Amino acid sequence: xxxxxxxxxxxxxxxxxxxxxxxxxxxxxxxxxxxxxxxxxxxxxxxxxxxxxxxxxxxxxxxxxxxxxxxxxxxxxxxxxxxxxxxxxxxxxxxxxxxxxxxxxxxxxxxxxxxxxxxxxxxxxxxxxxxxxxxxxxxxxxxxxxxxxxxxxxxxxxxxxxxxxxxxxxxxxxxxxxxxxxxxxxxxxxxxxxxxxxxxxxxxxxxxxxxxxxxxxxxxxxxxxxxxxxxxxxxxxxxxxxxxxxxxxxxxxxxxxxxxxxxxxxxxxxxxxxxxxxxxxxxxxxxxxxxxxxxxxxxxxxxxxxxxxxx
Amino acid sequence: xxxxxxxxxxxxxxxxxxxxxxxxxxxxxxxxxxxxxxxxxxxxxxxxxxxxxxxxxxxxxxxxxxxxxxxxxxxxxxxxxxxxxxxxxxxxxxxxxxxxxxxxxxxxxxxxxxxxxxxxxxxxxxxxxxxxxxxxxxxxxxxxxxxxxxxxxxxxxxxxxxxxxxxxxxxxxxxxxxxxxxxxxxxxxxxxxxxxxxxxxxxxxxxxxxxxxxxxxxxxxxxxxxxxxxxxxxxxxxxxxxxxxxxxxxxxxxxxxxxxxxxxxxxxxxxxxxxxxxxxxxxxxxxxxxxxxxxxxxxxxxxxxxxxxxx
Numbered sequence: 041x042x043x044x045x046x047x048x049x050x051x052x053x054x055x056x057x058x059x060x061x062x063x064x065x066x067x068x069x070x071x072x073x074x075x076x077x078x079x080x081x082x083x084x085x086x087x088x089x090x091x092x093x094x095x096x097x098x099x100x101x102x103x104x105x106x107x108x109x110x111x112x113x114x115x116x117x118x119x120x121x122x123x124x125x126x127x128x129x130x131x132x133x134x135x136x137x138x139x140x141x142x143x144x145x146x147x148x149x150x151x152x153x154x155x156x157x158x159x160x161x162x163x164x165x166x167x168x169x170x171x172x173x174x175x176x177x178x179x180x181x182x183x184x185x186x187x188x189x190x191x192x193x194x195x196x197x198x199x200x201x202x203x204x205x206x207x208x209x210x211x212x213x214x215x216x217x218x219x220x221x222x223x224x225x226x227x228x229x230x231x232x233x234x235x236x237x238x239x240x241x242x243x244x245x246x247x248x249x250x251x252x253x254x255x256x257x258x259x260x261x262x263x264x265x266x267x268x269x270x271x272x273x274x275x276x277x278x279x280x281x282x283x284x285x286x287x288x289x290x291x292x293x294x295x296x297x298x299x300x301x302x303x304x305x306x307x308x309x310x311x312x313x314x315x316x317x318x319x320x321x322x323x324x325x326x327x328x329x330x331x332x333x334x335x336x337x338x339x340x341x342x343x344x345x346x347x348x349x350x351x
Numbered sequence: 352x353x354x355x356x357x358x359x360x361x362x363x364x365x366x367x368x369x370x371x372x373x374x375x376x377x378x379x380x381x382x383x384x385x386x387x388x389x390x391x392x393x394x395x396x397x398x399x400x401x402x403x404x405x406x407x408x409x410x411x412x413x414x415x416x417x418x419x420x421x422x423x424x425x426x427x428x429x430x431x432x433x434x435x436x437x438x439x440x441x442x443x444x445x446x447x448x449x450x451x452x453x454x455x456x457x458x459x460x461x462x463x464x465x466x467x468x469x470x471x472x473x474x475x476x477x478x479x480x481x482x483x484x485x486x487x488x489x490x491x492x493x494x495x496x497x498x499x500x501x502x503x504x505x506x507x508x509x510x511x512x513x514x515x516x517x518x519x520x521x522x523x524x525x526x527x528x529x530x531x532x533x534x535x536x537x538x539x540x541x542x543x544x545x546x547x548x549x550x551x552x553x554x555x556x557x558x559x560x561x562x563x564x565x566x567x568x569x570x571x572x573x574x575x576x577x578x579x580x581x582x583x584x585x586x587x588x589x590x591x592x593x594x595x596x597x598x599x600x601x602x603x604x605x606x607x608x609x610x611x612x613x614x615x616x617x618x619x620x621x622x623x624x625x626x627x628x629x630x631x632x633x634x635x636x637x638x639x640x641x642x643x644x645x646x647x648x649x650x651x652x653x654x655x656x657x658x659x660x661x662x
Binding site for chain 2: 054062064065073075082083084086087112114115118119120121122123124125127128144147148149150151152153154157158159160161165166167169170172174175183185186187188189190208211212213214215216217218220221223224225226227233234237267295327343
């Protein structure tokens with residue numbers, strides 16, 4: 041139910057890290073690219089094949105260290121439907137390896153259209169009576185600007201299956217305050233209001249560890265708000281971007297966790313994926329470098345959380 | 352530049368309608384489905400092929416009547432990467448027929464990730480020096496919850512090419528007010544604030560007919576707000592959903608247009624796509640029924656706008 045499986049994964053691996061899988065070509069070692077381009081040319085197909093080889097190597101190196109991965113849909117869509125096919129393969133492979141998969145697609149729409157996104161990314165598609173899984177992730181990031189009509193179709197599906205969502209509440213980017221920090225006439229900020237909506241939307245989706253299936257995206261780059269939201273939203277699990285490359289430190293995210301070291305999972309994308317470039321090591325060792333960085337991040341985060349325990 | 356080409360298309364066809372291409376299997380006539388399923392089985396591939404045949408028939412029947420089409424990404428993603436391949440084929444075919452293509456994907460993210468979405472849907476992807484078009488639409492719907500960081504990567508691309516975006520401002524759904532209607536401490540609503548951001552974001556993208564490349568999504572179901580926003584946002588072109596099936600009438604959208612009958616394009620999806628079901632005619636005539644409904648809608652809308660003129 042809800043995020044129970046994610047929470048159990050975190051406790052088992054003693055690691056509140058989600059590894060972002062945002063495979064830009066620039067991050068991919070030369071030997072992988074040149075082999076794919078030799079086979080298919082510098083085409084969308086060639087790029088999509090390189091992405092797949094790269095991702096598979098990362099997953100093989102990380103699956104026993106991290107509890108979850110988070111492919112970012114944009115980096116697959118930019119390589120056309122061929123890239124989107126790699127997204128599907130990546131999700132399937134990661135799940136086979138026991139990883140909890142969060143598709144970061146920030147989808148949003150209303151009614152039957154949002155239902156279509158829910159089927160696409162978390163559920164099954166009915167093809168004239170045959171139920172087929174299209175992408176089949178465990179969780180999806182969504183944008184709540186459209187209100188309940190855009191959330192209910194996904195929580196309805198989540199209630200019937202073992203899935204969850206993360207709603208954008210306070211994002212990690214510099215301009216996130218332009219809208220999210222505005223003060224409402226009722227004297228609370230928009231992000232806090234959105235956070236409270238998450239608590240409400242999650243009421244029907246309570247898991248056994250005190251967190252619902254409706255989580256929130258809250259950036260590591262705003263530690264004050266992270267702490268405020270943790271205090272206000274006691275049943276909402278946080279997905280925390282902005283750690284590392286965007287500037288958030290382990291101390292910054294301390295406020296995201298509860299007394300058991302639960303309540304949040306911290307994303308690192310470039311930090312882990314591009315560790316080989318940062319280390320200056322050869323591209324052929326990219327997966328080992330990613331593993332080293334993931335272990336390093338695990339240590340930094342668990343220095344903050346202490347032992348992570350089920351409540 | 353910006354929406355100039357869309358505006359010229361509207362004037363040429365004397366029709367401010369955009370035909371939604373949201374091809375749910377339930378809308379597709381039996382003969383198209385059974386042929387595709389006979390070839391590929393009740394699979395994602397079979398569904399994707401049925402979608403393509405259906406869309407091609409609609410485009411062939413509509414391209415000289417409507418200025419634009421709007422494929423809704425969710426209805427392609429639900430059929431997996433195979434469905435996404437049909438999205439790509441549909442966009443390409445519609446553009447070959449001279450249609451302005453708005454991909455309704457409500458994408459949103461920050462920085463390089465939003466750049467990836469911009470490349471995917473409006474621009475080109477750089478594959479080790481080769482620039483390849485992934486989806487190549489003319490415009491994209493986007494969600495502005497993340498502020499400028501989520502918009503600038505797209506407007507930067509739009510400024511260099513002939514593309515535009517529509518930002519969600521006041522959406523057509525029943526719960527849109529839950530967030531969008533909240534009053535800010537400064538005494539304006541969130542949707543109006545978002546609308547004013549559109550005006551600001553569009554400053555660098557002014558077209559020759561007085562509208563920028565940053566448009567707004569404003570629902571036909573809220574006529575008062577539509578009128579208010581038209582008065583406030585004089586350089587922002589509106590994409591108006593909610594007409595027909597969602598309850599908006601031609602009178603409701605009167606306030607969306609300027610004195611030249613420009614300033615807005617009104618979407619109809621189910622109304623046109625499912626006209627054959629509503630008329631009770633045979634599935635083999637679905638395209639002709641769609642054309643009849645599009646002509647009917649054109650008449651209703653131009654009764655409201657009068658002759659549509661370039662300023």
